[in-house]
Amino acid sequence: MAAPPVRSAIARATDRSFIARVSHLAGDVCADFGLGTVVAVTDETTPDELLWLEEVEGDDALAWVRSRNAESEAAFFGTAWFDRIRTDTLGVLEADDRIASPSLHGDVVYNFWTDADHRRGLLRRTDWDAYRRGEERWETVLDIDALGRAEGESWVFHGSSTRRPDRTRALIDLSPGGSDASVTREFDLVAKRFVPEAEGGFVRPLSKGGLTWIDDDTVYVTGDFGPGSLTRSGYPRTVRRWRRGTPIEESEVVFEGEESDVAVGVSVSTLPGYEHHVFERAPDFFTSRTWILQGDELVAIDVPDDAEVRVHERWVFVSIRSDLAVGDAVHPSGSLLVADLDGFLAGTSTLAPLFVPLPTQALDGFTCTRSRVVVNVLDDVRNVVSVAVPPASPDGDWTLEPLDTPDVWTLAVAAVDSSERDDVWLVGADFVTPETISIVSVSDGSPPELVRQAPSRFDAADVVIEQHFAVSADGTRVPYFVVGAADRVASTDGTVPTLLTGYGGFEVPRVAAYSAVVGRSWLADGGVYVLANLRGGGEYGPAWHRAALRERRPRVYEDFEAVARAIIDRGLTSPSRLGISGGSNGGLLVGNMYVRTPELFGAVVCQVPLLDMQRYHLLLAGASWMAEYGDPDDPDDWAYLETYSPYHLIDADAEYPPMLLTTSTRDDRVHPGHARKMAARLLAASKHVTYWENVEGGHGGAADATQQATMQALIFSFLRTHLFDG
Numbered sequence: 001m002a003a004p005p006v007r008s009a010i011a012r013a014t015d016r017s018f019i020a021r022v023s024h025l026a027g028d029v030c031a032d033f034g035l036g037t038v039v040a041v042t043d044e045t046t047p048d049e050l051l052w053l054e055e056v057e058g059d060d061a062l063a064w065v066r067s068r069n070a071e072s073e074a075a076f077f078g079t080a081w082f083d084r085i086r087t088d089t090l091g092v093l094e095a096d097d098r099i100a101s102p103s104l105h106g107d108v109v110y111n112f113w114t115d116a117d118h119r120r121g122l123l124r125r126t127d128w129d130a131y132r133r134g135e136e137r138w139e140t141v142l143d144i145d146a147l148g149r150a151e152g153e154s155w156v157f158h159g160s161s162t163r164r165p166d167r168t169r170a171l172i173d174l175s176p177g178g179s180d181a182s183v184t185r186e187f188d189l190v191a192k193r194f195v196p197e198a199e200g201g202f203v204r205p206l207s208k209g210g211l212t213w214i215d216d217d218t219v220y221v222t223g224d225f226g227p228g229s230l231t232r233s234g235y236p237r238t239v240r241r242w243r244r245g246t247p248i249e250e251s252e253v254v255f256e257g258e259e260s261d262v263a264v265g266v267s268v269s270t271l272p273g274y275e276h277h278v279f280e281r282a283p284d285f286f287t288s289r290t291w292i293l294q295g296d297e298l299v300a301i302d303v304p305d306d307a308e309v310r311v312h313e314r315w316v317f318v319s320i321r322s323d324l325a326v327g328d329a330v331h332p333s334g335s336l337l338v339a340d341l342d343g344f345l346a347g348t349s350t351l352a353p354l355f356v357p358l359p360t361q362a363l364d365g366f367t368c369t370r371s372r373v374v375v376n377v378l379d380d381v382r383n384v385v386s387v388a389v390p391p392a393s394p395d396g397d398w399t400l401e402p403l404d405t406p407d408v409w410t411l412a413v414a415a416v417d418s419s420e421r422d423d424v425w426l427v428g429a430d431f432v433t434p435e436t437i438s439i440v441s442v443s444d445g446s447p448p449e450l451v452r453q454a455p456s457r458f459d460a461a462d463v464v465i466e467q468h469f470a471v472s473a474d475g476t477r478v479p480y481f482v483v484g485a486a487d488r489v490a491s492t493d494g495t496v497p498t499l500l501t502g503y504g505g506f507e508v509p510r511v512a513a514y515s516a517v518v519g520r521s522w523l524a525d526g527g528v529y530v531l532a533n534l535r536g537g538g539e540y541g542p543a544w545h546r547a548a549l550r551e552r553r554p555r556v557y558e559d560f561e562a563v564a565r566a567i568i569d570r571g572l573t574s575p576s577r578l579g580i581s582g583g584s585n586g587g588l589l590v591g592n593m594y595v596r597t598p599e600l601f602g603a604v605v606c607q608v609p610l611l612d613m614q615r616y617h618l619l620l621a622g623a624s625w626m627a628e629y630g631d632p633d634d635p636d637d638w639a640y641l642e643t644y645s646p647y648h649l650i651d652a653d654a655e656y657p658p659m660l661l662t663t664s665t666r667d668d669r670v671h672p673g674h675a676r677k678m679a680a681r682l683l684a685a686s687k688h689v690t691y692w693e694n695v696e697g698g699h700g701g702a703a704d705a706t707q708q709a710t711m712q713a714l715i716f717s718f719l720r721t722h723l724f725d726g
Helices: 005-009 016-026 059-076 080-093 128-133 144-151 341-346 516-521 542-546 554-569 585-596 620-629 635-644 673-684 705-723
Strands: 103-105 108-115 118-127 139-143 155-162 169-176 182-188 203-207 210-215 218-222 238-243 252-256 263-268 277-284 287-294 297-301 308-312 315-319 324-326 329-331 336-340 352-355 361-368 373-379 383-389 399-402 410-415 423-429 436-441 449-453 463-471 477-485 498-501 528-532 578-583 603-607 659-664 689-694
Touching (some): 059 705, 108 128, 118 128, 118 155, 144 155, 155 210, 210 263, 218 263, 238 263, 252 263, 277 308, 287 341, 297 341, 477 554, 498 705, 516 705, 528 554, 554 585, 554 635, 578 585, 603 705, 659 673, 659 705, 673 689, 689 705
Parallel strands (some): 498 578, 578 603, 603 659, 659 689
Antiparallel strands (some): 103 108, 155 169, 169 182, 218 238, 238 252, 263 277, 277 287, 287 297, 308 315, 315 336, 324 329, 373 383, 383 399, 410 423, 423 436, 463 477, 477 528
């Protein structure tokens, strides 16, 4: 299936990856408007005296970082809580009985694995039948730790793509220190070695971009080719065709966007008879324009710019963000439409609905198998999965039937091999259910086969999941989860230490995820965990997201405050016992809570945050988010942006709760200057701030398990210090 190319090319530019990584590795502690009384200490005409902290590796800036890190480490590292949490977390992250997530290629299962001896990881493989029986014997294909030692580089594995149909070569992405920028190298899966450039191997230099197989000897390449080749956001502006044995500089431009775009991208389907090359350019984060290569001609797929297009076999699928009139029908926002590709391009077939959301629903995604489409829907933030069967003729009707799935809140679905099989992986979990992986054929009605189940990492026998709804300032119903021991969740005396988190941006939903760290470091000691599903996210589809765009961003903060007040009013907790956490766009969320309603919270954890809304668009990938927030250089936009720019809303005379600010020197998405400058300004005002900056890790904040365990130990030690007794 040809996925939306720009969505694939800049997937790590959204906070989906931040949330997924943090949730998977160690728990979703951080995840990515009635204004309170705040006092701006600067305005658009006041020089920023802390710009020197934006010099990522400037001598003065790094000296400041080292000094702040030393203070934080002296306060927390080595304490009983810190050491216990760090040891526990590292044990979970490196446990031998973790699930080895499979990627099936023919009869071979590939897996990327990290452990105490291989903290940067092993790419390895085994036989599918042995894996299915739980009797696998792993063969190491590539040792990232050994590669890093040999090359003197802190490599982090960023994924790979295998050449079809022979599956003997792969394109492997490696990042220095976990940054978004990476190199791509061709790898021989038979000889288990990189193919040198001298032997005609494909090697892409360090930049944001990638390689995509066309055939054995040709790839598409995106990346930095010098002046004019990148967008303002720092992503590729051109797609080039590169033939083996020729210099990368001589690769020919086959597609290009505008400098003002976010990025361009390409995807290739190798399904026999349906070899599609799909090109896409994204004018902004939520719009795109798509072309398909037919012969030597690029043919536009005529859909609204705010729709997402995918092509599979003979079908074109269109997910619409706005209502769309087709003939006499009006398809509502959030629908998934489908048409015969050739007929649609020729103007003889029209888009027909495959899924139409109810008010409580949102399309969470879909995946195509060889002959079916599996549709995954959120219904009040719980996944429901169905199988769509195509009609015998292009103009017939699709049928949609429910799929038998595990009884959990959260389900992810992915085709095992969309070119060859009708099987899908079902990955299920929730706050108390560890991850399970099942495989099911969606064409024969067979029940799911459980392939793997992760062990429980904490005692959840008495832990309950409750879903409630708060009422926001404008009357909107805002869902939230409450998780904890039954007696603690039922408490009404306001004494329960509670951690509240949320996100509210980029149409990304927050769902029920299993977190060993939250379970062991928070729930097991009597804390309660609350997850708020805020506007701006994707819990209820595009309209839920649009409700908090740009000047409407304060709706997010009103929603979060409504949830905080709801759990305080019911007596679960009290402000002195209520901590909040958020990362990336979620860092902007908790940063605003800090300056808007500091009286509601007892501690704030703000990770890899966005905080300076006057300069965010000038820093790293920030320009790509202007469709979400606005353009600070436009006076009309700055008029509302300054009302939710935490860096500019600090009141030196206000009483603020303790704050932990963390970031990464290697974060090349959200600039570490946001966290640095916020901390410096607060420290100058004598506020209670703990600052810690990891030297590696990229936007995820950590490059390996040891760094992740250290980060989580610091977070939970900080929270326990300020929210627990003793």
